[in-house]
Amino acid sequence: MQERQPSRTALGAAAHRAAHQRHVGGRIFHDPFAHVVLGADADRIISELAGDPAARSLQLFIAARSRFAEDCFAAAVERGVRQAVVLGAGLDTMSLRQPHGGVGLRIYEVDHPATQQWKRNRLAEAGLTAPTTVTFVAVDFEKDDLGSTLAMAGLRSDAPAFFTWLGVVPYLHREAVIGTLRTIASIPNSEVVFDYTEPLENYDGIARARLSAVAERTAAIGEPWLTFFDPAEVEELLHGLGFGHQEDLGLAQIDIRYLGVRPEASRKRPGPHVLHALRRQTSHGG
């Protein structure tokens, strides 16, 4: 990502969530702040998406990954987790919506310093205030020590924590992805929801052309896709880090779970994935 420039892809992801509210009434993911965080240009930004042939499928996926993350988060809160970390938050609005207000949750919003400052300015301009239970933590995943920075901000490393990390993995070098997962794994009973993209060579025909076009666009605005994973590779990586529970949703599972497609009618195909991994601490600390 370019130094000192706020992330343009953060604006793009937020625009897709806002379009999802406008076009299908937030059918998969309801976000009453999605429009307002886009600022005064919201309508223009949303209408610009209409010209993109990949917009519909991207929009569905972006809505589904947020929904999945927040469903997993709700289950974690139910199990007693009281710390959440939104990694690479962009214009994500979970901390504004506070879906589990009143249970004593602390939320840490982590982002690249330039993007985080830009978001905070946007919130102020929109007259929105993050609750006092939200702590903003500026981190560059490529350069900074995430674990110690979060600890300094107040995250307890002796209590379970839930991490979401949406739309970020492709933009990082592989070492930064693995380093971040290691930090998450170092917290007892930690869990994470993140998404990743399969290598372009897994796709064929129109799907590959569309994905290449999206990748070229993000590269042209200074945010190239750097890291892709095969599902088996992710599974092995997480397993090696001690994440015993994993649920990986590809496009076919998303169709079934969120679009009501019957299992026998769903079609397995390469695409983005969203995954939940949970690392249970055993009594002997493993």
Ligand SMILES: C[S@@+](CC[C@H](N)C(=O)[O-])C[C@H]1O[C@@H](n2cnc3c(N)ncnc32)[C@H](O)[C@@H]1O
């Ligand atoms: C596509 S946006 C996704 C934002 C948000 N999670 C969402 O789903 O709308 C990518 C986010 O990753 C962040 N990011 C990319 N590279 C980063 C880095 N090296 N350190 C910290 N954040 C980074 C950007 O600032 C941006 O907020």
